[in-house]
Amino acid sequence: xxxxxxxxxxxxxxxxxxxxxxxxxxxxxxxxxxxxxxxxxxxxxxxxxxxxxxxxxxxxxxxxxxxxxxxxxxxxxxxxxxxxxxxxxxxxxxxxxxxxxxxxxxxxxxxxxxxxxxxxxxxxxxxxxxxxxxxxxxxxxxxxxxxxxxxxxxxxxxxxxxxxxxxxxxx
Numbered sequence: 001x002x003x004x005x006x007x008x009x010x011x012x013x014x015x016x017x018x019x020x021x022x023x024x025x026x027x028x029x030x031x032x033x034x035x036x037x038x039x040x041x042x043x044x045x046x047x048x049x050x051x052x053x054x055x056x057x058x059x060x061x062x063x064x065x066x067x068x069x070x071x072x073x074x075x076x077x078x079x080x081x082x083x084x085x086x087x088x089x090x091x092x093x094x095x096x097x098x099x100x101x102x103x104x105x106x107x108x109x110x111x112x113x114x115x116x117x118x119x120x121x122x123x124x125x126x127x128x129x130x131x132x133x134x135x136x137x138x139x140x141x142x143x144x145x146x147x148x149x150x151x152x153x154x155x156x157x158x159x160x161x162x163x164x165x166x167x168x169x170x171x
Contacts (some may be wrong), residue, residue: 003033052120078116087124088152096128098168105132109149114166121157121165 006019017024024032079156084104087093094103103126108118118124125145127135134143147170153162163169 044144081119085124086122088122093126095133098123098131104129107132109145
């Protein structure tokens, strides 16, 4: 897809130029006189770049100090948690728990909004890339590991309620 800020795709997958207010084929967008690129810098410093201006303004852009939009960094606390992950499932965090190959990922059994809880309560699996991709593809496999995780959680932390911590019972 083009980076032109006037090119929009409609629900019926037709392309429309917002400047012309006409439906257009994709190849016509490349030759459009109104073509302006979407900026990845703050709008205060964003210079409009038409096709003819791109070559002349690239040197100017390098000279200017631009405010690049920065992504939110992980908190130091979360980064420290991720570095010090351990597992209730296995003591060997160097090999895939499923196939035995060298570990490439540490997978939190309860990912998403419960990812931090999964790290805190040591419900982490060492997985190779193939098994990690399969884990995210196979919903039945995820449920099986979540059941095993709940059993281990209840044995390791008998004073805590699994339902209160993770919000769902898998048994």
